Amino acid sequence: MSKLEPTITIQPGQPGEGMNYNVHKPLPYPFHVNTETGDVMPGPHTGNESWRLVGFQPDADTQTVTLWREDFTEAPARAVGLCPVFVDEHGGMFNPTEPITRVTDNR
Numbered sequence: 001m002s003k004l005e006p007t008i009t010i011q012p013g014q015p016g017e018g019m020n021y022n023v024h025k026p027l028p029y030p031f032h033v034n035t036e037t038g039d040v041m042p043g044p045h046t047g048n049e050s051w052r053l054v055g056f057q058p059d060a061d062t063q064t065v066t067l068w069r070e071d072f073t074e075a076p077a078r079a080v081g082l083c084p085v086f087v088d089e090h091g092g093m094f095n096p097t098e099p100i101t102r103v104t105d106n107r
Helices: 069-074
Strands: 007-012 031-034 051-057 083-087 100-105
Touching: 031 051, 051 069
Parallel strands: none
Antiparallel strands: 007 031, 007 100, 051 083
């Protein structure tokens, strides 16, 4: 993914803190999502795998997507408080356990 492609950055919360911010803990790496394809820019959190955003669910234990990627790109702030759902290059779906605490539209 190049810098010229439109992205939205989603910042997950700190492990164990939910929507709260603890100044004594580092933030996890953010996800930079291509708004056209849903591809996630590679980083330390993805290793060598390609990830694609599917959408968001209310919490880590509820396996129901309530905000699809297409709707997220129209109103990115709706993702705050929700957990992202990704699919990897092997077709496996998964989600981080922490909700999104901040969204930055880089378009």
